[in-house]
Amino acid sequence: MATQITEEISCPQCGAAVKTELWPGVDAAQNPDRKARVLNETMFDWSCPECGYTARFLYPFLYHDPERNYMVYLSPNGGGCEEIDLEKEFPQLHGVAKRLVTTPEALKEKILIFDAGLDDRAVELVKLALAGVLDQKHGKKAAAGYFCYADESKNEIGFSFLLEGEDKPVRRHTRMEAYQKSVEIVECAGSVPADGFVPVDGMTAQTILDHYHETRPAEEQERKG
Numbered sequence: 001m002a003t004q005i006t007e008e009i010s011c012p013q014c015g016a017a018v019k020t021e022l023w024p025g026v027d028a029a030q031n032p033d034r035k036a037r038v039l040n041e042t043m044f045d046w047s048c049p050e051c052g053y054t055a056r057f058l059y060p061f062l063y064h065d066p067e068r069n070y071m072v073y074l075s076p077n078g079g080g081c082e083e084i085d086l087e088k089e090f091p092q093l094h095g096v097a098k099r100l101v102t103t104p105e106a107l108k109e110k111i112l113i114f115d116a117g118l119d120d121r122a123v124e125l126v127k128l129a130l131a132g133v134l135d136q137k138h139g140k141k142a143a144a145g146y147f148c149y150a151d152e153s154k155n156e157i158g159f160s161f162l163l164e165g166e167d168k169p170v171r172r173h174t175r176m177e178a179y180q181k182s183v184e185i186v187e188c189a190g191s192v193p194a195d196g197f198v199p200v201d202g203m204t205a206q207t208i209l210d211h212y213h214e215t216r217p218a219e220e221q222e223r224k225g
């Protein structure tokens with residue numbers, strides 16, 4: 001797949017045709033500067049040299065880290081990854097984690113999670129629990145929440161949440177034990193389809209949790225019996 005193409009984008013403000021560099025595919029090892037721009041949230045910034053208009057310009061974007069063995073596909077309209085012939089493009093796909101996201105923020109979050117060597121399903125479970133606590137305390141649902149860091153030496157895993165109706169994110173952290181416990185839950189009740197790009201998000205976490213609570217009483221009864 002081409003890693004870089006140039007397209008003419010017409011400025012929504014002044015109508016100028018602006019030659020724009022697009023990156024449909026980025027390899028983390030080969031394009032460290034692109035990775036840095038995803039992480040500092042400037043990857044999709046677009047500006048018009050004629051009138052100075054700035055906007056975020058999103059397009060389908062495949063991020064691949066061959067060393068850490070994962071891929072994240074950013075699909076701004078939520079569609080699948082049909083246009084990429086995976087077998088042909090990436091012959092060594094066995095065991096590669098493949099995730100589907102719809103926003104650059106979620107893409108960044110996946111990179112932070114996988115680069116930290118964490119299981120994103122377990123991270124989503126911790127996030128879900130913390131969002132629940134925020135809801136109980138403030139009576140406000142989290143409109144969005146993102147993993148920020150995991151620090152073993154401080155025994156902390158940290159997130160930022162955007163509560164409904166508020167502009168400023170709130171930061172929350174909890175102990176790494178919450179993550180370890182979530183890993184156990186995932187091992188009991190969570191599985192991700194091996195084929196294709198799949199979303200792993202709050203809904204995934206809720207499904208895992210429901211499945212875990214459904215199966216656990218049966219196991220406990222068996223033990224008692």
Ligand SMILES: [Zn+2]
Pocket residue numbers: 011012013014015016048049050051052053
């Ligand atoms: Zn313009």
